[in-house]
Amino acid sequence: MAVSEQVDLGGRLVTPALIDCHTHLVHGGNRASEFEMRLQGASYEQISRAGGGIMSTVNATRGRSVEQLVAEVLPRLDAMLAEGVSTVEIKSGYGLNIETEINMLRAARRLGEIRQVRVVTTWLAAHALPPECADRADDYISEIAIQGLRRAHAQGLVDAVDGFCESIAFDRDQIARVFDAARAMGLPIRLHAEQLSNNRGAEMAARKGALSVDHLEYLDDRGIAAMARAGTVAVLLPGAYYTLRETQAPPVDALRRAKVPIAIASDANPGSSPLTSPLLTMNMACTLFGLTPAEALAGMTVNAARALGLRDRGLLQVGMRGDLAVWNVEHPAELAYRMGFNPLWKRIIGGQA
Numbered sequence: 001m002a003v004s005e006q007v008d009l010g011g012r013l014v015t016p017a018l019i020d021c022h023t024h025l026v027h028g029g030n031r032a033s034e035f036e037m038r039l040q041g042a043s044y045e046q047i048s049r050a051g052g053g054i055m056s057t058v059n060a061t062r063g064r065s066v067e068q069l070v071a072e073v074l075p076r077l078d079a080m081l082a083e084g085v086s087t088v089e090i091k092s093g094y095g096l097n098i099e100t101e102i103n104m105l106r107a108a109r110r111l112g113e114i115r116q117v118r119v120v121t122t123w124l125a126a127h128a129l130p131p132e133c134a135d136r137a138d139d140y141i142s143e144i145a146i147q148g149l150r151r152a153h154a155q156g157l158v159d160a161v162d163g164f165c166e167s168i169a170f171d172r173d174q175i176a177r178v179f180d181a182a183r184a185m186g187l188p189i190r191l192h193a194e195q196l197s198n199n200r201g202a203e204m205a206a207r208k209g210a211l212s213v214d215h216l217e218y219l220d221d222r223g224i225a226a227m228a229r230a231g232t233v234a235v236l237l238p239g240a241y242y243t244l245r246e247t248q249a250p251p252v253d254a255l256r257r258a259k260v261p262i263a264i265a266s267d268a269n270p271g272s273s274p275l276t277s278p279l280l281t282m283n284m285a286c287t288l289f290g291l292t293p294a295e296a297l298a299g300m301t302v303n304a305a306r307a308l309g310l311r312d313r314g315l316l317q318v319g320m321r322g323d324l325a326v327w328n329v330e331h332p333a334e335l336a337y338r339m340g341f342n343p344l345w346k347r348i349i350g351g352q353a
């Protein structure tokens with residue numbers, strides 16, 4: 001292979017650029033007041049059942065134009081890029097009506113045009129049931145989650161399809177209907193599952209060939225076995241575990257034994273994980289979940305690429321995209337070790353230094 005250009009990086013450490021494979025970066029407003037309520041003792045589920053939580057962000061997102069959403073997200077996205085991110089996944093899920101869900105994905109696509117970053121979009125209309133559809137969850141799934149998916153996909157806005165399988169969201173059968181529709185359109189699927197309780201969502205998603213299942217604090221052996229069989233990636237989200245002060249950590253040892261690939265991600269969202277630092281995500285994955293720094297780095301590079309179904313990045317290898325991060329550190333463990341310090345020297349995107 002011809003070497004087209006040589007660049008002197010001064011002996012610095014080079015890794016694949018970081019990949020944040022699970023974010024809810026596009027949204028209006030913030031939920032600092034719920035942060036204060038939780039510090040007073042209210043739980044995430046209580047706030048959600050009282051009409052706050054995801055619905056409060058839905059109210060702040062509906063009515064925003066694509067341009068307004070983009071302007072609000074940019075500082076959060078820039079914080080990630082400044083720490084070496086080259087690829088970021090962004091979900092819808094704060095519209096819960098077709099128009100706003102589509103606007104969220106338009107905003108996500110736009111971000112990929114105005115910054116040097118590959119944005120992977122995910123349709124997450126099955127995130128919460130809006131009050132106008134109360135007691136009509138099955139209709140919501142048909143009329144909004146599936147019909148909207150058809151429209152968004154026809155406009156080229158959807159790279160993958162996600163859902164929230166939880167007692168405060170949708171049950172397995174409802175999510176399965178969305179997944180069947182997605183698969184019929186040729187779209188890959190992913191799932192938020194076993195975050196607050198075990199609903200056996202991971203097993204269902206893996207059986208349907210999910211690229212990843214995410215959160216997984218309450219994952220059991222059957223779920224792990226199904227994921228191992230399907231080659232489904234486990235995406236761990238330590239920012240949500242930290243923010244909600246959860247006490248049950250995901251079954252990292254059992255995932256390792258079963259050889260399920262482990263990715264980690266910020267889950268950047270205004271409620272359960274207001275985290276836009278990939279490096280702090282790596283630190284938390286080590287300190288809270290017991291990952292090694294090498295596993296944390298693999299979790300934000302090669303395994304994150306796999307969770308997104310991208311085979312052209314995440315590894316330093318001939319033939320891969322030249323998306324690199326150059327760091328002012330000597331050893332990769334230093335990336336996960338410090339908190340609130342950014343040693344990035346330079347991002348190189350597509351081989352362009």
Ligand code: DI6
Binds near residue numbers: 195269
């Ligand atoms: N799990 C999460 O971590 C986010 N969504 C989900 O299903 C949190 C969403 C929020 O609280 O706004």
Ligand code: FE
Binds near residue numbers: 192267269
């Ligand atoms: Fe999430």
